[in-house]
Amino acid sequence: MPSSSPVPSLSRRGLLAAGGAAGLGALLAACGSEGSGSGSGGDAKGEGWAFTDGRKKKVTLDAVPERIVAYTATAAALWDFGVRDKVVGVFGPTKKKNGEPDVLAGDLDISKVKIIGNAFGEFDLEKYAKLRPQLLISNMYLKDALFYVPEESKDKIYKLAPQVAMKAAGIPMNEVIQQYAKLAESLGADVKAKSVTDAKARFEKAAERLRKAAKSGIRVLAASGAPDLFYVSDPDANSDLQYFKQLGVDLVKPKKLSKQGFFEELSWENADKYKADLIILDNRTQSLQPKALKSKPSWNDLPAVKAGQVASWAAEPRFSYAGAAPLLEDLADAIDKAKKLG
Numbered sequence: 001m002p003s004s005s006p007v008p009s010l011s012r013r014g015l016l017a018a019g020g021a022a023g024l025g026a027l028l029a030a031c032g033s034e035g036s037g038s039g040s041g042g043d044a045k046g047e048g049w050a051f052t053d054g055r056k057k058k059v060t061l062d063a064v065p066e067r068i069v070a071y072t073a074t075a076a077a078l079w080d081f082g083v084r085d086k087v088v089g090v091f092g093p094t095k096k097k098n099g100e101p102d103v104l105a106g107d108l109d110i111s112k113v114k115i116i117g118n119a120f121g122e123f124d125l126e127k128y129a130k131l132r133p134q135l136l137i138s139n140m141y142l143k144d145a146l147f148y149v150p151e152e153s154k155d156k157i158y159k160l161a162p163q164v165a166m167k168a169a170g171i172p173m174n175e176v177i178q179q180y181a182k183l184a185e186s187l188g189a190d191v192k193a194k195s196v197t198d199a200k201a202r203f204e205k206a207a208e209r210l211r212k213a214a215k216s217g218i219r220v221l222a223a224s225g226a227p228d229l230f231y232v233s234d235p236d237a238n239s240d241l242q243y244f245k246q247l248g249v250d251l252v253k254p255k256k257l258s259k260q261g262f263f264e265e266l267s268w269e270n271a272d273k274y275k276a277d278l279i280i281l282d283n284r285t286q287s288l289q290p291k292a293l294k295s296k297p298s299w300n301d302l303p304a305v306k307a308g309q310v311a312s313w314a315a316e317p318r319f320s321y322a323g324a325a326p327l328l329e330d331l332a333d334a335i336d337k338a339k340k341l342g
Contacts, residue, residue, distance in 0.1 A: 075090045080107065166180065220277070
């Protein structure tokens, strides 16, 4: 969408009233046909832009998009690959209450993007429309569902710009990163830049280091803590855990997964169901951290906790070489320091 395209100033009530049809219609009219990918300012060859996403859907535009809105972790990965000024807005955990970037933001400069939602269920449709988006990008953990795009308003959101869904589950993390590299390159990033190749070399070195560390046979449990439940994650669903498993890490596999998969929900009374030498704990803002978990007697009684063998886990990895390399290094460190607990 050309940067000069006018967007009418609509109140939230005007935009969302009567199912949002009238407001969205006005916005779409103002944007012309750019929601379907047409417009000026594309590549010099005039060949347009195309990318086949995680749904096996080929998304096409008349030109390389210049105004992208993305899930925060998606934007952070693209930032690492060199896609920066084109990302004009983000949604998902971005800024903490103290103003600092959320862990999911990685190295993304959050002062340069418009935050249209900062928590699950938040997606300001009016702010999104005013950004004049040409492309919406998010991770896909469940079939055909763009992560953090609210189900109840997705139809209105999808009318404003084409979408790219990046498959982020059921395949190992290195394959997800490779797809991100392809996406970034299609958007104009130089994926052969020294910063990218150096990060890739670090990632590959870290993978080999983790492979060696894993030979110790330390048993690892990936978990998330909530006030009422202890979640044990499935290494066959989570892309990072799947990759760790490929490298030889002995990961606990829960036996009774929730309806959507990904983890088993345990009451705190049953938190000791699975034996582990090392616990890696979800570091996301919405997950309880070790300090908060001290109030749970059953947490304190876990052998790995008693032994001080608990490490941080980026349950939503940043799908770039720069983002993932430290995850491999940190896990290798934690395994090297851990001892068998019987």
